[in-house]
Amino acid sequence: MATVLFFGPARDAAGARSAIVEGTCVGEVVAATVTRFGEQFAQLLPTCRVWLNGDPATPDAPVGIEDEIAVLPPVSGG
Amino acid sequence: MATVLFFGPARDAAGARSAIVEGTCVGEVVAATVTRFGEQFAQLLPTCRVWLNGDPATPDAPVGIEDEIAVLPPVSGG
Amino acid sequence: MDKADWIELTEGPLPVAEVLAWVVRPGCGAVDLFCGTVRDHSEDRRGVEMLEYEAYEPFVVPSMKEIAHEARRRWPEIGRLAFLHRIGVLTVGEIAVAVAVSTPHRAEALDAVRWSIDTLKTTVPIWKREIWKDGADWGLGATELSELGDVGLSGT
């Protein structure tokens, strides 16, 4: 279980800024978001990077309630 | 005969900002400056560009008292 | 501002005149300042009136600091360096991002600014939403987020 943050287009696609999502590692949590947030979000996800507590995450990284996973779509700053 | 202006290091070498110099064309006037302003100026002259009334001059361009010849050493603006 | 890098994320107008004065150093003869401004169009979207920038806020400054660190590694001649980005709603003509660098000679300042803004656009977690007369949507031409390591090893 971890907090997942959605940014930019991923927020619109998920319909939420953040959510508590089940799972014991990053990969499980991300898989659960796909089920929960539907088709539009699932389509966007492959273009997104996933960070764990501010750093790029590997799918097998373990997570708990204190952890923050961020779903980061293609950026457009500047 | 034309007015000759000296800029930057050419002014120091000639010891003057400007001078009225004899000659009926640019080449003659420039040759006369060499005689008149000495060795240091003569050494600098090959690195200089010569303009007539604001445009690059050819040696055979005729000149008169109204004309302005400028001796422009390597530039260092900016 | 005594430190050598001025790195800031802010909701207010970017103090670019102050940045420009701050970045000048006695040992540097060149300053380059790049500003990204809000444009009234984007690809085929005409009449863009505002942009709204949002960020993964806690990680913007750290990410810009990494770029600054890498820029100084590549151009050790850099005197001062400033990266500022604005978030929130901006209208046409307002400055969203400013990158400024001073170096002894001009080539390094120009190179460092170009590399920095290019890198900032692909590695800093910021998104823009374009708002025009009849709608709003996320910025076109977004770039998949890169790690600095990915871009850091190519070029120069």
Add this chain to the structure above:
Amino acid sequence: MDKADWIELTEGPLPVAEVLAWVVRPGCGAVDLFCGTVRDHSEDRRGVEMLEYEAYEPFVVPSMKEIAHEARRRWPEIGRLAFLHRIGVLTVGEIAVAVAVSTPHRAEALDAVRWSIDTLKTTVPIWKREIWKDGADWGLGATELSELGDVGLSGT
């Protein structure tokens, strides 16, 4: 300032903050501003305190206008463009030259500024004298004056 180019030779401090605000255009998302500042050293001359710039004054603005014209030919995307040069005595840290350009996208602004400052340094009739504690002499690293045509046909 309604005209598209701001080209000026002046004895006073360059109004760079004003230039920066002026150069922004609604259709342009990028502004680049390069400033050449007075440096406290030059090659092996340490402790430079002041620079004195002199110019063949009547021909500085025309020469900068030619550069502006050629820059617009090369980068038709340019929105506004400013070239300002100062003459007289300047102390360390003061701005001697400013080049600013706005374009829709950033690559063109950066390219146009680089080409413009490089060209300005070789085609505009200006000379600097360096004044340090124990002496004064003309700037090192001066470049033989070129016609814009000479440089205009190479590159890009």
